[in-house]
Amino acid sequence: MFILPLPFLLSTIASIASLALLAGGIWMVWGWFTGALIAVAWLWSGIASIAWSLFGRMIVLAFYPRGTDSPPTTHADAGQMLDAPDGSRLHIEFDGPADGPVLVLTHGWALDSDAWYSVRRELAQTYRLVLWDLPGLGRSSQPADRRYSIERLAEDLRTVIAQTGNAPVTLVGHSIGGMMMLTLARLHPDLLRTKINGMVLMDTTHTWPLKTVIGGGLMRLLRWPVIEPLLLLTIVLSPLIRLSNFMSYMNGTSHIVNRLTSLSGSVTREQLDFASRYNVKDTPSVIAKGLRAVLRWDETATPGAIRIPVRAITGDVDKLTKPEAGIEISRLAPNADFVRLAPAGHNGLIEQGPRYAEAIRQFMRRTTLAAS
Template sequence: MPLIVLARLALSLISLLVLAAAGYLLWSWHHGYWLTDGLGRALHLREAWRLWTAVALLSWSFLGRLVVTPLLARADTEPTRAERSAGRTLQSPTGSLLYVEEHGPAEAPPVVLTHGWGLDGTIWFYLRRALSRRYRVIVWDLPGLGKSRAESGGAVDLSHFAIDLKAVLALAGDKPAVLVGHSIGGMIIQTLIRDHPKVVRDQVAGIVLVNTTYTNPLRTMIFSPLAQALRWPLLEPVLRLAIWLQPLAWLSAWQSYLSGSAHLANRIGFASQVTRSQLEHTTLLATRNPPGALARGNLAMFRWAADGVLQATTAPALILAGDADIVTKCEASRTLSRAAPGGQLEVITDANHMGFLERAPAYSAEILAFCDLHLRSPTPLNAMTRPVVDA
């Protein structure tokens, strides 16, 4: 999301400056300087402090995360991991190749999980484990991220993602599914409701929007007036440079990851409960995903809005928010809950944008209860009636 993009940019520059300083000190130490002694002999002298300072800065540049992560996060009791199971590739009508995994009983009611931007399907480690005991959990990677491949740069936008989600939802067959989306995942669900209302009416038993927004996220983040003012002179040019200079941007991202500055940037998406594995997992995914794809997705979010879309659906909605979310402020979730007919808002305490990780038991309990209510209810889906006019 844009706030973390700004933080990573600033801290990456600092990390590169530290590396440059180390390089200069090594060069100046090796070059040394010449003096003439009392006998007229030329002496080549080197200052040891330059060498040792350079070694310290280089160590920080490539090993800093080993020190930074324990300082920023608490020890784990249940570590999260970027683990995969057997998956398959699905051809989307957009032309993108979507990586999909399925977990849990094959005949159970389906739940589709859509992750946030910069991540991939492995980020659902806790929720997937909680749901798959009784549900068929379908997890996918957004195009351009993880193991999914976008058909082109133009396929990295919310309208295309909604078509991709429609293709993933088709795997549920004739069983209505609950759609769960975090951050941009929630935005994609809203786009699906806007662009494909018949699909939602016929195939969706409920929606869960997790720490998300209804409009350009620059408008619903902390310091939003400043963020919007910086969009054209700073954010847009930097993101376009990341597309054009992707190899250099990727090298910078990995150096930032190794130094720990990327961990520091991603730490702002958590509140006080974050553990080391959660911070490491999030930072690793944000680093190994292509900078060009990340930039295109952020640019697409700047041009997106779905104000009032939830008014057009009868699907029951659970809106989950973190009271400490600075990436998409809690007020955005309140607006969503007011727009959704019968929408249920739950605000999780001491949870930031990545609250579904740091407060996993609380988020998982809410989502599991919602699925139990709407996927195991004897009331037929079509009984939840209010006519929806297809677009």
């Protein structure tokens, strides 16, 4: 999940190593059978390399406990398509009672609306949920011109909000979803007076993201000489990168990277595999374009201008948007509070979905009492 340079760099290294491991294994086996390599150790080394390339994921997952959680393995067929201003076709779904308070759920980059599965299960009993896939992710198509910016994504969110009718809505955004909400608040402050009655910002930031990521100093140093060229190369070589990402998933290195960068030690086997499948599902060029947009984003001044209720939620071991970012948002926004959940990483909604849902539910109760 490449929302910031840290997992992107590590995943790139893992993908290259995965292709090298498979190619090396094939070369050793071929060399032994053709006589170019004599020692039988070459044969066994080649077989081991190929076997790890194809089945290493099973060994990695064996180190994690089984859970009672059941992440989805396929997309649901429900939903409808919505035409967005940028020319994309957005997949949108509705769940929960039609007369319930409305929650618009916006997922993080490199995920899709399926990532809300356990939050959805908890909240759909009471609230009217609106879930959608960001352009180029899940079941939504890319913008017509294949260009990305947080401002354009915010306009997509505005289009989704318009589908909720006259009812007031509470926005819930994870990672880039929270960034989009802040940008929407700046671009369309009238919505905060007429339509949006609250915001829940989950594992996100308000300032230039390289200021609130673990190792931000190193990431800033590497941005122009390493990260930006790699992102452009990923866009150009997207089909090859997709193959290498698939091999990284099969041999388990993508699982290791996701665990180290985006999840906590409490993650279960099923949750880790679910999160890592996005490395296969996502189109690399789309992810790279979104990351380039994130690196050009900053809404430092925006939280101070938001008068509606705000809740910042963060995982205690979030490495991609450190908890300090959520604390600062709650300090800057006049009517905000902060909730830290443990143990949870950047994608805590996958590993601690019921607890994130409860934090959202408590926020809804607080805002309802305040309104009355």
